[in-house]
Amino acid sequence: MFVGSLSGYEFDTIDMAGKLKGPSRANLLGTDHYGRDVFTRVLYGARVALKVGFMAVVIEGLIGVTFGLLAGYFGGFIERAILFVTDITWAMPPMILAMAIVTVMGPSVDNVAFSIAIVSWAQFTRIVRAKTMSLRERPFIEAAKSIGESDISIIVRYILPNVAPSVIVLATLAFPTAIMSTTALGFLGLGAQPPTPDWGVMLSEGLSYLDNASWLSVFPGIAIVILVVGFNFLGEGLRELIDPRMKL
Amino acid sequence: MRDFALFVARRVLYGLLVIVAVSAVLFSILQMMPGDAIELLGGNRVSRARIDAMRVAWGLDKPPAWQYFYWLRNLAGGNMGVSILTSQDVAKMISSRLPYTLGLTLCALLVQYLIAIPIGLIAGVNKDSWFDRASVQATVILRAMPNFWLGILLMLLFSVKLRMFPISGYSGAKSLVLPVLSIALPYIADTMRLTRAEVIETMAERHVTTARAKGLSERLILLRHVLRNSLVPVTVMFFLALPWLIGGSVVVEAVFSWPGMGRLLWRSVAQQDYPVIQGVVFVITTLTVVCNTIGDVVLSLLDPRIKGAVRN
Numbered sequence: 001m002f003v004g005s006l007s008g009y010e011f012d013t014i015d016m017a018g019k020l021k022g023p024s025r026a027n028l029l030g031t032d033h034y035g036r037d038v039f040t041r042v043l044y045g046a047r048v049a050l051k052v053g054f055m056a057v058v059i060e061g062l063i064g065v066t067f068g069l070l071a072g073y074f075g076g077f078i079e080r081a082i083l084f085v086t087d088i089t090w091a092m093p094p095m096i097l098a099m100a101i102v103t104v105m106g107p108s109v110d111n112v113a114f115s116i117a118i119v120s121w122a123q124f125t126r127i128v129r130a131k132t133m134s135l136r137e138r139p140f141i142e143a144a145k146s147i148g149e150s151d152i153s154i155i156v157r158y159i160l161p162n163v164a165p166s167v168i169v170l171a172t173l174a175f176p177t178a179i180m181s182t183t184a185l186g187f188l189g190l191g192a193q194p195p196t197p198d199w200g201v202m203l204s205e206g207l208s209y210l211d212n213a214s215w216l217s218v219f220p221g222i223a224i225v226i227l228v229v230g231f232n233f234l235g236e237g238l239r240e241l242i243d244p245r246m247k248l
Numbered sequence: 249m250r251d252f253a254l255f256v257a258r259r260v261l262y263g264l265l266v267i268v269a270v271s272a273v274l275f276s277i278l279q280m281m282p283g284d285a286i287e288l289l290g291g292n293r294v295s296r297a298r299i300d301a302m303r304v305a306w307g308l309d310k311p312p313a314w315q316y317f318y319w320l321r322n323l324a325g326g327n328m329g330v331s332i333l334t335s336q337d338v339a340k341m342i343s344s345r346l347p348y349t350l351g352l353t354l355c356a357l358l359v360q361y362l363i364a365i366p367i368g369l370i371a372g373v374n375k376d377s378w379f380d381r382a383s384v385q386a387t388v389i390l391r392a393m394p395n396f397w398l399g400i401l402l403m404l405l406f407s408v409k410l411r412m413f414p415i416s417g418y419s420g421a422k423s424l425v426l427p428v429l430s431i432a433l434p435y436i437a438d439t440m441r442l443t444r445a446e447v448i449e450t451m452a453e454r455h456v457t458t459a460r461a462k463g464l465s466e467r468l469i470l471l472r473h474v475l476r477n478s479l480v481p482v483t484v485m486f487f488l489a490l491p492w493l494i495g496g497s498v499v500v501e502a503v504f505s506w507p508g509m510g511r512l513l514w515r516s517v518a519q520q521d522y523p524v525i526q527g528v529v530f531v532i533t534t535l536t537v538v539c540n541t542i543g544d545v546v547l548s549l550l551d552p553r554i555k556g557a558v559r560n
Contacts (some may be wrong), residue, residue: 004483031485037481040382070341072447084265084266084269087262087266088266088269088273090472090536090540091266091267091270091533091536091537091540092270092495092529092532092536093491093492093494093495093496093532093536094492094495095498095499096494096495096498096532096533097529097530099498099513099514099517100274100277100278100525100529101277103278103520103522103525104277104278104280105519159339174390180392180394183394183395183397184394184499186392187499187502188498188499188502188514188517189518190517200503201420203396203397203400206400207400207503210400210403210404210408211408214404214408217397217400217401217404218401218404220397221393221394221400221401223395224392224393224394224397225389225392228391228392229388229389229392232388232391232392233388
C-alpha cells in the first residue's frame with residue numbers, strides 16, 4: 001500500500017550512527033537498535049498485520065462455513081463427525097496448537113495465517129450450523145426441495161445468502177483476534193522473521209533495550225491496540241446492525 | 249439421580265475419546281515435520297551409520313502407526329519418552345514445571361474474578377450510570393491489549409523504572425505479581441461483561457421483584473438473589489477459561505522467563521525437540537478436556553434447567 005510515502009524512510013534502512021535515538025522531529029517514534037525509523041516500521045507493521053489477518057480470516061471462514069453448512073443441512077452422521085472435529089480443535093488452546101503447527105511448517109507469515117485459521121475455524125462452524133438448522137425448517141427450503149432442487153443448489157442458492165450476514169459479522173470480529181495471535185507468534189519468533197516489520201517481532205527486539213529505549217516496547221503495542229479496538233468496534237457495530245440477537 | 253450419573257459417565261467417556269483423538273492428531277501433525285530429530289541433532293557431523301543406528305534405537309525406523317501405539321502404550325504407563333536434546337525424562341521435565349504454570353494461571357484467574365465480579369455487579373445494578381459506561385469502555389481497551397505487551401509495560405513501569413518487582417524468573421511470591429496481572433487484566437473484560445449481563449438479566453426476573461415486595465433490604469436482595477444467580481455462568485466460565493489461560497500464558501511466560509510449561513514449550517518448539525512438544529501439548533490438552541467436562545457437569549448441577557448444553 002501507500003505507507004512508504006508517509007514517513008520519508010524505508011522500513012529497512014539501517015543507520016548505525018543514529019541507533020536507539022528517542023522520539024524526535026526527525027524520527028517521530030525514535031529509532032531502533034539498527035537506527036531504523038520506528039514510525040516507518042510501525043506503519044509497515046500494519047501492512048503485515050492486515051495481510052495475515054485477512055488471509056487467516058478468509059481461510060478459516062472457508063473451512064468453517066463449509067463445515068457449518070454441511071453439518072446444519074444434512075444432520076445425522078455428517079453433523080456428528082463435524083462436531084467431533086470441532087470438539088477436537090476446542091480441546092487445544094489456540095496458541096498451543098498454532099505453535100505446534102508452526103513448528104512443523106516452519107516460521108513464516110503465510111504459515112502463521114494458516115495455523116491461526118486451523119485453530120479458529122470452529123466458531124464459524126458453530127454459528128453457521130445453528131443458523132442453517134433453523135433455516136432448514138423454513139417453508140421456502142421445503143418448497144425448493146419439492147420442485148426437485150438438489151441439496152447442493154439449495155445450500156448455495158438459498159441457505160448461503162441467508163447466513164452470509166452473520167458470517168460477515170463473525171469475520172470482522174475474528175480479524176482482530178487473528179491479529180493478536182499473529183503478534184504473539186511473532187513475539188515468540190514463530191511468525192514473521194526479521195527484518196520484516198511485524199509488531200510482535202518489534203516488541204521482542206525491543207525487550208532487550210527496555211531500560212534505555214523504552215519507546216521500542218511501547219509504540220508497536222499501541223498500534224496493535226488501535227487496530228484491534230477499531231475492528232472490534234466495526235464488528236460490534238455490524239452485529240447490532242445486522243443481527244442484534246446473535247450470540248458469540 | 250440415575251440420569252445425572254449417566255450424563256456424567258457419558259461426558260467423561262466423550263472426553264476420553266476426544267483426548268485419544270487429539271493425541272492422534274497431534275502425533276500426525278508432528279510426523280509431518282520435515283526431516284527427523286536425529287538428522288536435526290547430528291547435522292552433517294555424524295556418520296550415516298551412526299544416524300541409522302540411533303534411528304533404530306529411538307524407534308524412528310518403524311511405521312508411524314507403530315510409533316503412535318508405542319507412544320500411547322508408554323503414555324498409559326506415565327512414560328512420555330526423553331528429550332532429544334537433553335535426554336531428560338519428559339514426564340519429569342513437565343511435572344517440575346507444571347506447578348509454576350498452574351500457580352500462575354490459578355492466581356491470575358483468582359485476581360481476575362476478584363476484580364471483575366464486583367465491578368460487573370456494580371455496573372450491572374447501576375446500568376447506564378457513569379460507572380457502568382466507564383467500566384464498559386475500559387474493557388474495550390483492556391480486551392485489545394495483547395497480554396505479553398501488557399507484561400512488557402508492567403515490567404517497564406514496575407521493574408525497570410520503580411524497581412518494585414523482580415524483572416524475570418521466579419524468586420518468591422513477589423515474582424508472581426507482574427505475570428499474574430498481565431494474564432488477568434485482559435481477561436477481566438470478558439468476566440466483567442458476563443457478570444454485568446447476567447446481573448441485568450437477573451434483576452429483571454420475578455423472584456427479585458418478589459424479594460423486594462417482601463421488603464428485604466436492597467443489599468440482601470443483591471447478595472442473596474441477584475449475585476447468586478448471576479454467578480452460575482461465571483462459575484462455569486472458570487473451568488472453561490482455565491485451559492485458555494494456560495494457552496495464553498505461554499507468551500507471558502516467555503516475557504518474564506517464567507520457569508513454567510509455556511516457556512518449556514516455547515524453547516522446545518524453537519529447538520524442534522518433539523518428544524517434549526508432544527508431551528507438553530498432550531498435558532495441556534488433557535487439562536483442557538478435563539476442565540471442559542467438569543464445567544459441563546458443574547453447570548448441570550448448578551442449573552438443572554440446562555442439561556449439559558454449554559457450548560454447542
